[in-house]
Amino acid sequence: MEYRDWQILHMLYQEQNITKTAHALYISQPALTKRLRQIEKEFDVQIVQRGPRGVQFTPEGEYLARCADEMLLRLRKIKEHVANMKETVTGTLRLGVSNYFARYQLPRLLKLFHRSILVWS
Structure with a gap:
């Protein structure tokens, strides 16, 4: 199976609707x-x-949908690991913060972080 197939199963399991899934994945129904x-x-x-x-x-479909979650996570980790084997570190930074913090504190901190990265480069 291709990467896109795992995405289809994952999204279809979430949406439980073919039309909504197609729309979410930007493909035709x-x-x-x-x-x-x-x-x-x-x-x-x-x-x-x-x-x-x-x-x-x-039941077989539910099993494949659970496998899709695992496969997508594993593929993302593999891509990040290979990318991080280079001299520079790349990847996705995920933050869980409150709305207040995201609106009023986070922009300033991200700007400082970005400046510090430019200094390291």
């Missing part, structure tokens, strides 16, 4: 449906059952 059929064919299982209120995952 027919293209997503076709890719989903190809994934089902590859694993020789039905992943979802379509209904009037969206999709319901089969």
Whole structure:
């Protein structure tokens, strides 16, 4: 399976709706449906059952959706690790802060951080 396939399963499991998933991934609904059929064919299982209120995952589909979460996380970590093997450190900085801190304190701290990086370069 390709990286995009794991993204499709992950997002579809979150949205439980093919149209919303296609919109979120910036692909057409027919293209997503076709890719989903190809994934089902590859694993020789039905992943979802379509209904009037969206999709319901089969047990096999739920397992693949959980695997999608793990695969996407693992692939992101691999990419970050390989990128960090260079002389410079790169990656995504994730912060969990309150709205107040994000609005009033964080901009000043990020500016100081950015200046300090320029000095190190």
